[in-house]
Amino acid sequence: MARLGENRYGKARVRVMKVVRHATHHAMKEWDVLVLLHGDFDSCFTTGDNSKILPTDTMKNTVYYLARESKSETLEHFAIELAEYIIANNPQVLKVSTEVAEKNWKQVIVDGASHATTYQLAGPELHTTQVTLERGSKPEIHSGIDGLVILKTTKSAFTGYIKDKLTTLPESTDRIFGTRATATWKYSEPPADYAASREAAIATLLKVFAEHDSLSVQHTLFDIGKAMLAAVPQMESVTLAMPNLHCLLVDLNRFGQDNPNQIFVPTDEPHGYIEATIER
Numbered sequence: 001m002a003r004l005g006e007n008r009y010g011k012a013r014v015r016v017m018k019v020v021r022h023a024t025h026h027a028m029k030e031w032d033v034l035v036l037l038h039g040d041f042d043s044c045f046t047t048g049d050n051s052k053i054l055p056t057d058t059m060k061n062t063v064y065y066l067a068r069e070s071k072s073e074t075l076e077h078f079a080i081e082l083a084e085y086i087i088a089n090n091p092q093v094l095k096v097s098t099e100v101a102e103k104n105w106k107q108v109i110v111d112g113a114s115h116a117t118t119y120q121l122a123g124p125e126l127h128t129t130q131v132t133l134e135r136g137s138k139p140e141i142h143s144g145i146d147g148l149v150i151l152k153t154t155k156s157a158f159t160g161y162i163k164d165k166l167t168t169l170p171e172s173t174d175r176i177f178g179t180r181a182t183a184t185w186k187y188s189e190p191p192a193d194y195a196a197s198r199e200a201a202i203a204t205l206l207k208v209f210a211e212h213d214s215l216s217v218q219h220t221l222f223d224i225g226k227a228m229l230a231a232v233p234q235m236e237s238v239t240l241a242m243p244n245l246h247c248l249l250v251d252l253n254r255f256g257q258d259n260p261n262q263i264f265v266p267t268d269e270p271h272g273y274i275e276a277t278i279e280r
């Protein structure tokens with residue numbers, strides 16, 4: 001006989017923008033919110049009894065309501081606030097997961113100064129957080145960055161790998177290393193300042209990526225993770241995913257030209273995919 005296993009439900013892609021209108025400038029944030037509930041919902045699945053169901057439409061409205069009420073300055077604080085509100089107001093909920101992804105809006109520079117009320121998307125990357133709150137427990141908090149596109153034009157090699165009858169990849173001691181990095185780190189305890197910790201984590205990722213004498217994506221990924229753990233004391237572990245967005249050297253011999261590592265075809269499919277969690 002079939003039985004109901006693990007289940008959860010909620011609202012995804014709740015997009016909300018908040019503008020705080022200070023006298024001298026506006027503070028604007030754009031968030032994409034996910035709420036997922038775990039609890040006593042079996043009868044809804046098995047018999048169609050909706051009596052314990054908080055509609056996902058109400059979850060969406062809760063996001064707007066709390067965004068208006070909230071004094072949270074960071075996406076982490078907002079995700080915690082949302083999780084706590086749902087637990088406090090819904091006895092049928094045993095565990096709630098909230099996720100917030102923030103777009104990278106920055107004030108535009110006009111005549112050398114930040115414009116008070118005009119913004120520009122600084123990059124495709126998202127700042128992210130995931131909060132899991134079980135009734136009666138402390139929240140578990142992750143922060144991260146998703147889709148950070150970076151590339152270096154030297155200090156990247158890949159040699160010494162297995163060669164067999166299907167190998168076509170030439171060894172390289174100086175290749176291009178491009179990636180769209182995603183990092184998610186878990187806090188063992190809340191840092192004093194989530195935004196400052198995020199800044200330190202991202203600055204460390206960028207510094208190590210730039211300076212590393214890379215023998216492979218795997219090699220660089222591990223050194224980035226180690227440095228991030230050193231930079232943020234409350235970081236318990238970090239999971240990094242770094243696709244290898246290959247840039248292929250063009251064979252210019254056909255045109256009687258040399259190609260001293262100058263002309264490439266950037267590709268993103270297929271790409272290598274490297275992921276690891278680095279722990280203390």
Ligand SMILES: O=c1[nH]c(=O)c2[nH]c(=O)[nH]c2[nH]1
Nearest residue numbers: 158169215216217218244272
């Ligand atoms: O850094 C790399 N790691 C690999 O595992 C790999 N495999 C590959 O074809 N190129 C690369 N580059």
